[in-house]
Amino acid sequence: MKLVDPIIAFQSELQHIRRDLHAHPELCYEERRTSDVVAAKLTEWGIPVIRGLGLTGVVGIIKNGSSNRAIGLRADMDALPMQEVNTFPHASRHAGKMHACGHDGHTAMLLGAAKHLAEHRNFDGTVYVVFQPAEEGGAGARRMIEDGLFEQCPMDAIYGMHNWPGIPSGHMSVVEGPMMASSNEFYLTIKGKGAHAAQPHKGIDPVMVAVQIAQSWQTIISRQKSPLDTAVLSITQIHAGSATNVIPDEAKMVGTVRTFTTPVLDMIETRMGEIAQHTAAAFGAEVEYKFRRNYPPLVNHAAETRFAVEVMKEVVGADKVDDNVEPTMGAEDFAFFLQAKPGCYIFIGNGEGDHRDGGHGLGPCVLHNGSYDFNDNLLPVGASFWVRLAEKSLPLN
Numbered sequence: 001m002k003l004v005d006p007i008i009a010f011q012s013e014l015q016h017i018r019r020d021l022h023a024h025p026e027l028c029y030e031e032r033r034t035s036d037v038v039a040a041k042l043t044e045w046g047i048p049v050i051r052g053l054g055l056t057g058v059v060g061i062i063k064n065g066s067s068n069r070a071i072g073l074r075a076d077m078d079a080l081p082m083q084e085v086n087t088f089p090h091a092s093r094h095a096g097k098m099h100a101c102g103h104d105g106h107t108a109m110l111l112g113a114a115k116h117l118a119e120h121r122n123f124d125g126t127v128y129v130v131f132q133p134a135e136e137g138g139a140g141a142r143r144m145i146e147d148g149l150f151e152q153c154p155m156d157a158i159y160g161m162h163n164w165p166g167i168p169s170g171h172m173s174v175v176e177g178p179m180m181a182s183s184n185e186f187y188l189t190i191k192g193k194g195a196h197a198a199q200p201h202k203g204i205d206p207v208m209v210a211v212q213i214a215q216s217w218q219t220i221i222s223r224q225k226s227p228l229d230t231a232v233l234s235i236t237q238i239h240a241g242s243a244t245n246v247i248p249d250e251a252k253m254v255g256t257v258r259t260f261t262t263p264v265l266d267m268i269e270t271r272m273g274e275i276a277q278h279t280a281a282a283f284g285a286e287v288e289y290k291f292r293r294n295y296p297p298l299v300n301h302a303a304e305t306r307f308a309v310e311v312m313k314e315v316v317g318a319d320k321v322d323d324n325v326e327p328t329m330g331a332e333d334f335a336f337f338l339q340a341k342p343g344c345y346i347f348i349g350n351g352e353g354d355h356r357d358g359g360h361g362l363g364p365c366v367l368h369n370g371s372y373d374f375n376d377n378l379l380p381v382g383a384s385f386w387v388r389l390a391e392k393s394l395p396l397n
């Protein structure tokens, strides 16, 4: 490892910031305290800030030299609506809210990089440090873009980083092209006709229609999509009826669809609607079908990914870098930034959980789990990576 030495010197300050954020988690678009902490730190280090993009978003502007080249480095700030099981001193003080995705760590790593870049100014151009709200389902990235992020902060490329449990601590991984999936939800209501369960011929049973549709939908994945394309269609809820002896009027099915490309998504959305409508018609029922697209697929750009891999190898060593990591069907709203600008998204290994302080929960140290905690050993690693990425992107002549 070739970490940036001065960053190692303020590792304990970064850990203090990270643990303070962990103890005070805030949900989507409510990151007011977090946003204040970030803005106060940046200001203390002499970095001008823009606030209000995406409501609680904060951008720090670190300019040096005369070049008009610029890059963006992004961290997310929001927590999850879930109960923390850990009881160590920095555990959440807000019941039902928890930093279970490590965004506290992402924020602290980027603050560390900002502090170093502002103090040492070993680059020529502008580094925008982007602290976004509402990654967990609120599309904070899109909101920042709509509020004029890229007009106010014109940048040539943007990079993001997420801790990844299961990858060894401090290792870094990435893959060119699709790395995370699009996430989408569907809502289907089947309108039949209720009847006495002993007289099914007097009604139209929406439960049987739901069963047929559920089976047929899986053939979109197995028979209509190319076997070389990746996609998931999961029905996660089926609701109908309230008695053992009544055929209900309606049945509802909801769930999620994940794909790596938009054409495959278009096909699945259309075919699900057609199958639902025609199957229902065959039984004399009707349907109401809604399909909502949340986050697009996250697609890493080729040149920026290769560049990031070079920097990773310099910082953590080639033996700790995987440039062909297996993509995940999870979703991430950094995808919106990559639709607007070249760049890439990186995983940094959070390890298996043996970094956790005494008093941690008995569950696994995985994302969105009540026993999770961000690995503070990553703070200087991630911050060093950000610094080297910025310095190499914007070299002094």
Ligand SMILES: [Zn+2]
Pocket: 100, 101, 136, 367, 368
């Ligand atoms: Zn998450």
Ligand SMILES: [Zn+2]
Pocket: 101, 102, 103, 135, 162
């Ligand atoms: Zn996350």
